[in-house]
Structures are given as structure tokens and as C-alpha cells.
Amino acid sequence: MNIATDSDVDAPHLPQQEEMPFALVQGTPLTTPPKDLYIPPDALEVILEAFEGPLDLLLYLIKRQNLDILDIPIARITEQYMDYIEMMAGMKLELAAEYLLMAAMLAEIKSRMLLPRPPSLAQEEEDPRAELVRRLQEYERYKRAAEDLDALPRLEREMHRVVVAFEDRQVRSVPPTVSLDAILASFRDVLRRAEMFTDHRIQREPLSVRERMSIVLERTRPDQFTPFAALFSPEEGKAGVVVTLLAILELLKQHIIDLVQNDEAAPIYIKLAA
DSSP: OOOOOOOTSSOOOOOOOOOOOOOEEEEEEEOOOOOOOOOOOOOOOOOOOSSSSHHHHHHHHHHHTTTOOSSSOOHHHHHHHHHHHHHHHHHTTOOOOHHHHHHHHHHHHHHHHHOOOOOHHHHOOOOOOOOHHHHHHHHHHHHHHHHHHSSSSTTTTTTTOOOOOOOOOOOOOOOOOHHHHHHEEEEEHHHHGGGGGGOOOOOOOOHHHHHHHHHHHTOBBBBEEEESGGGGGGGGGGHHHHHHHHHHHHHTTTTTTTEEEESSOOEEEEEEEO
């Protein structure tokens, strides 16, 4: 009897992932770098210092060596400046015309300082470095001011505007109904003030509820609120305020006026009914 071993049985074919190409050259994938690949020595260079102009470069050279800006050694600064210009030219960077103009200015200042001058003219002639020093000081002030402004918090950088949208909601508060207790409480205050003007003179006061209703209607408006207490005259005494209250109640009964109160402890107002 023959016994089949594992080697006699064909293993199932499992798919395998192919090696990913690291580059495509003219549509041809490359999985291994070519052996004859030539990389020039200056293929990758990193420039750490970036200057915004010749004055920025000069200020950097002066501060790097802790030199006095009022007593610039022109020979040393000119030499370092020209070294930087030659380095930029060697790196095939496009030189701005202002860099070349500053190089010519440094050369002129250096030549003026090297040329001998008569003693009589040496005292009257201004220092050739004076104009350059003035421009450097002015540039340094503006640069420091720009750095201070850049350090301030800026919108969309350190601060971000938050906009929250609210739905258009209209809240309508309905004034509560004026209760009889609130009317009586307000009337008690009027009576208390009316007692201060009472006297013992006996006379007949011609008081009419119908006439007082007309007076109340004259003092109220449909587009404004009149305080309830303002319709009473304490000088008339108890009889006068009672007639005024009866006139107000009669007008309410006939739905000619409305009483309005924001809450239970708020004052009462009267206005003509719509």
C-alpha cells in the first residue's frame, strides 16, 4: 500500500505581493537603484541664513562679531561681505542689484579711508562711514519694530474667531391677568395718601361717577400706558378717590379700558381698549 506524503500533494497557489518600485523613470518602474547613478556633490545644499537685503546682511555680520555699529571696521566687514557674495555666485543664485550696489559702496568707503588726506581737510571732512551707520541704525529700528509687531497675537494665527449661529426666536410674553386683590392693594395705597388731606369741613361735594368716567377717558390713550395711581387725586379725600375707583370699574365692565400688570408685585397700568 502506497502512503502519500505531504511532498507528494501539491500545495495551493497563494498570491504574493510584488515589490513596490521606488521610482518611475519614463514610465518604467525601478525596484533597485542603478549602479551607474551619478549624484553631483552640490545636488543638495542647505542655507541656514536668509537675508532680506544688503543692510540685513551687514547687520548680521556686525552682530555676529559683537562689533560697535558706530565704529565699523570697514576692511573686515567688506572682506566678509565679499565672501558671502562670492558664495552666492558659486551657488548660482541670482544676485539682486542692491547687493552689488552695497559692495560698491563698501569699496568706496574703504578706499576713502585708505587714501591720505591733508591735515587741514581731515578735521572738516565727515567720516565716510557716517551715512552707512545712519542707514544701519534706521534699518535696525524698523526691523526691531517689525519683530515686535509680529510677536503680537494675530487673528487666524494665535486667535481664531468663533461664530455661533442662533436661530431666529421670537419670545412673546403675555401679561398676566390683573386680579381683584391687586386692584384693592393699589387702591389702599391711594386711600392712605388721601387720608393725609382729609378735613372736618362740612360741605356738599358735587361728585358724579359719569363725569369721572369722562375724566378718566380723557387721561388715557390707546397707544400708551397710564399708571393706575395717577388717575386719583388724594386732595379730593376718600369720596373723590372712591368715585374715581367706581368710574374705573364701570369702564372695565363696559370693556372701554384695559388693566395691565407685568407681574403680581408690579404697578398697574391703564390704557384704552383696542
